[in-house]
Amino acid sequence: MTVDPEVGEVAVAIRGLTKRFPGVLANENVDLTVRRGEIHALLGENGAGKSTLMSCLVGLYRPTEGHIELATGGEPLHRVEIHSPRDAIRLGIGMVYQHFKLVPNQTVAENVILGVEGVGFVPNMKKIEAEVAALGERFGLKVDPTAEIWQLSVGLLQRVEILKLLYRGAEILILDEPTAVLTPQESAELGVTLRHLADDGRAVIFISHKLDEVLAFSDRVTVLRGGRNVATIDTKDADKAGLAKLMVGREVLFDSDREDHDAGAVVLNCENVSASDSRGLPAVAGVSFEVHSGEILGVAGVAGNGQFELAECITGLRSLTGGRIYLHGDDVTGMSPRGFIRRGVSHVPADRLGMGLAGGLPLTDNFIMKRYKSAPISKGRFLRKRAISTLSDEYIKKFAVSTPSSSTPARNLSGGNQQKAILAREIDAGAKSGLTPLIVAAYPTRGLDVGAIEAVREALLAERLRGSAIILISEDLDELLVLSDRVMVLHGGENMGVVDADQATKERVGLMMAGEAVHQ
Amino acid sequence: MIRLRLERRLDPPGYLSWVVPVVSVVLALVASGLLLLAFGANPIETYAAMWDGAFGDIFGGEFYSVSETLVRATPLILTGLAVAVAFKMKFWNIGAEGQLVMGGIAASGVALFLPEAAPGIPQNLVVYGLLMGGAAILAGALWALIPALLKAYLNVSEIIVTLMLNYIAILWYSQLFTTSWKDPAGFGFPGSALFPEYTWLPRFFNTRVNLAIFIGLLAAVFVWVLLSKTRAGYEIRLLGDNPEAARFAGVSMFRNIILVMLVSGGLAGLAGMGEVAGISHKLQQGLSANNGFTAIIVAWVAKLQPWAIVLVSILLAAVFVGGDQIQMTMGLPASVAQVVQGIMLFFVLGGDIFSRYRIRVVRQHVEAPA
Secondary structure (H helix, E strand, O other), X not given: OOEEOOOEEEXXXXXXXXXXXXXXXXXEEEEEEEEOOOEEEEEOOOOOOHHHHHHHHOOOOOOOEEEEEEOOOOOOOEEEOOOOHHHHHHOOXXXXXXXXXXXXXXXXXXXXXXXXXXXXXXXXXHHHHHHHHHHHHHHOOOOOOOOEHHHOOHHXXXXXXXXXHHHOOOOEEEEEOHHHHOOHHHHHHHHHHHHHHHHOOOEEEEEEOOHHHHHHHOOEEEEEEOOEEEEEEEHHHOOHHHHHHHHHOOOOOOOOOOOOOOOOOEEEEEEEEEEEOOOOXXXXXXXXXXXXXXXXXXXXXXXXXXXXXXXXXXOOOOOOOEEEEEEOOEEOOOOOHHHHHHOOEEEEOOOHHHHHOOOOOEHHHHHOOOOOOOOOOEEOOEEOHHHHHHHHHHHHHHOOOOOOOOOOEHHHOOHHHHHHHHHHHHHHHHHHOOOOOEEEEEOOOXXXXXXXXXXXXXXXXXXXHOOOEEEEEOOOHHHHHHHOOEEEEEEOOEEEEEEEOOOOOHHHHHHHHOXXXXXX | OEEEEEEEOOOOOOOXXXXXXXXXXXXXXXXXXXXXXXXXXXXXHHHHHHHHHHOOOHHHOOOHHHHHHHHHXXXXXXXXXXXXXXXXXXXXXXXXXXXXXXXXXXXXXXXXXXXXXXXXXXXXXXXXXXXXXXXXXXXXXHHHHHHHHHHHHHOOOHHHHHHHHHHHHHHHHHHHHHHHOEOOOOOOOOOEOOOOHHHOOOEOOOOOOEHHHHHHHHHHHXXXXXXXXXXXXXXXXXXXXXXXXXXXXXXXXXXXXXHXXXXXXXXXXXXXXXXXXXXXXXXXXXXXXXXXXXXXXXXXHOOOOHHHHHHHHHHHHHHHHHHHHHHHHOOOOHHHHHHHHHHHXXXXXXXXXXXXXXXXXXXXXXXXXX
């Protein structure tokens, strides 16, 4: 029994865990111990085996070899078999998934008790609501227990997920890339909450590939690469470059090179564009801006301030409630998405599997989405199989999409490879339009590992040099300032001003994101 | 403690696609056998009778039984293809029955009234075959257009509308053959007058197998080409898999709902024409024989694959025809035959889960702390 007053008692120990899938070795002989009272970061690229490892811990998968030992519920460390998420919860292990699992038209309290045994056939909601509120108070997870899920922001949804685990008495909390959907401020708050949880004697495991967060939040870091544990180190002894090297297995450059060159003619011109969100509430309020050939216009803003809707407006997917949009000088207001596509507009959407790809269809079908109506992909009403496979091979090679074959369903690829597939398709579609392409990239690096982020950024910068006009919507201010020529800040759907990236500081853009208008 | 758990197969091996159905059928035969024993019937004899009813002495050069199976399969093939096209787009057309009936009515209308109304039209099989087929396709398609338009414009659930339209079509057709179109010279029996002989689809080898089965096979080729070789088929697949991605790609949901339902309704309408012009030669009881509903089972068992739909239709028809046979020769009640059919479907449909999941036996062992 390892009880060290300095570092706390071991809560969970994974011993020699190997998980093999048909043809894939996801985890190989991984050892990992997590102590009570610590925040343990699990760092690694996509496909490094982080999620598989944690899935074994919560009973979604069974390890091929090795075993798990737990010290929860007041018991000493002993070997356990976890067959299902239900087993895991019973043993005090809970996980917050990247995609929240909440019922939109039920209240927070109702979601919290969903699946909890012993709440009775007719639950005493008043009592439960009070309990949920008290838990929230205690850990800095304030949410109105009577609010319905659909009313809440992403940050609050995450709190509900954490409350669900705490209500079930989880002593080991696993969070799968929790900050991927949060604003910088919300991320900071999450960090405070995690610290509360650790101080309460719980063990927190947090999966990430964002080095800054790992350094800011965690006590110890375990780096996985190729399914193996390459290092477990104290965070205070770690630095960004060192972690990146462990993670990728080589040196990584953090500053992308944006060559100076002059922007060209106006490609997109928005005049007083207004639009509503899906619930019919105003989301974009009279935004005007221009994007030039050979320029990257960054769009900054706290999530939910109209960026998503603006992207849909300028790709023809959302109808305007006011204003006009001009492409290459032509008024395209009110045109169909196809009309925008024909005029060289490509779109890397925020939600890869939700909109960018048809997950159940093979990659080939996904590659031809923007080009299936014209030669050589189709001839008359018929598709040409040979041309499609040539195109697929070309995309796969050019963008180094790692996939078993071009007939693999898009859903089965990793996030990074899905994004590469989308980029390949969108960049090519723009180039084939015969006009200067406009690429609208919404959160193109979200949820990707370092290697894939590099690839995406390089692709965007290369397009810039080739003269494309690019709109880059991102939540990562560092990324925006490095890649963009100019940065536009949205707040409450309004344009707070456009600043030159070279002169902008994070602080200044941050103030604009909080609603302070700056006009140049 | 031992528990059974289902685990999703990440990479289902290819051989399962035939092993699972075969094992399912064998198990279904065993389960039905127990039931038959309970009824005092010899299962082996019963199955022999079923085989005899469905396929007869096919290897001895006797084709009567198998011809009846093919006759039974024909409307299933057409309606199975009809619903499969719509299901591919996740448009839940459960109105193939009504669309079939409308097709049958339209074809009957042409055969019964056009010769008198337009005597100038050449009265031969080619012309009338095309006219009746065209009318049937049109009628089925228009009947399917109602839910399509309601869905496209007003987002009304196609499930409810297609289902309810079945009953309207069936009741209308009942009214026609019992009242409006009843043969005055029919001695008071319900049913229309017999169609002129030149409108009858040609039959083969002295059996009831007729041209309609080739229409069905042709339709299978058509659907296969449509879904896997054309731009329209690509749009349908895209819409079925992810409507948002389709919208993103500039695919019109509106246009495709209408296209798909025209094709789907048209195919079901053709099934109705095949029944009246190939089998009954008049509008009478029995046109609506639940083919449009059975088609849903056919389409699912065949996983929406056109060739598999042809095969599954024939196999299912064999079960139906064989079921009729055991009522006659074994003297079993009709309900027993239906239960046997039900058990077969239950096993085949239920067995599908084993091609997607594997069963794991897990022992929960609680070990003492180390």
